[in-house]
Amino acid sequence: MTIDRMVLAFAGCVVLLGVALAYFFSPWWIGLSVFAGLNMIQAAFTGFCPAAMVFKKLGVKPGVAFR
Template sequence: MTSWQVVRLLAGTFILLSLALGVPGSPLFVNTWWLAFTAFVGANLLQSGLTKWCLLENILRKLGIQPGC
C-alpha cells in the first residue's frame, strides 16, 4: 500500500469508529463528543485537499511506506 492509501484507510476507519461511538442510536454509543473527532478528521481531509499537504502522509513516508502517485 502507498502512503495516500493508508491515510485514506485510517481516515475512513476513524470516521466510522467515531460515528459509532458518538451517535446516540448506535449500539456502541459512548458520548456525543466523539462527533468532534469526526469533524476533526473531516477538517484535516479538507485541509489536505486544499493545500496538497498531509502531516500523516509525511510521517508514514518517514516510517518507510512508499509515496503514492
C-alpha cells in the same frame, strides 16, 4: 500499499471510530469525525497531511498525492 491509500484508509477508520464512539458513549465524540473531515478538506487544498508525513517516516511507499 502507497501513502495515498494508507491516508485514505486511516481517515476512514478515524471517521468510523468517531461515529461508533459517539453512538455508544457520548455525542461529543462526533468531534473526532469532524476533525478528520476538516483535515481531509485542508489536505485537498494545501497538500499538507500530518498522517502522510508519519507514514512516510515509517517507510511506506510514496504515492502520487503526498510526496
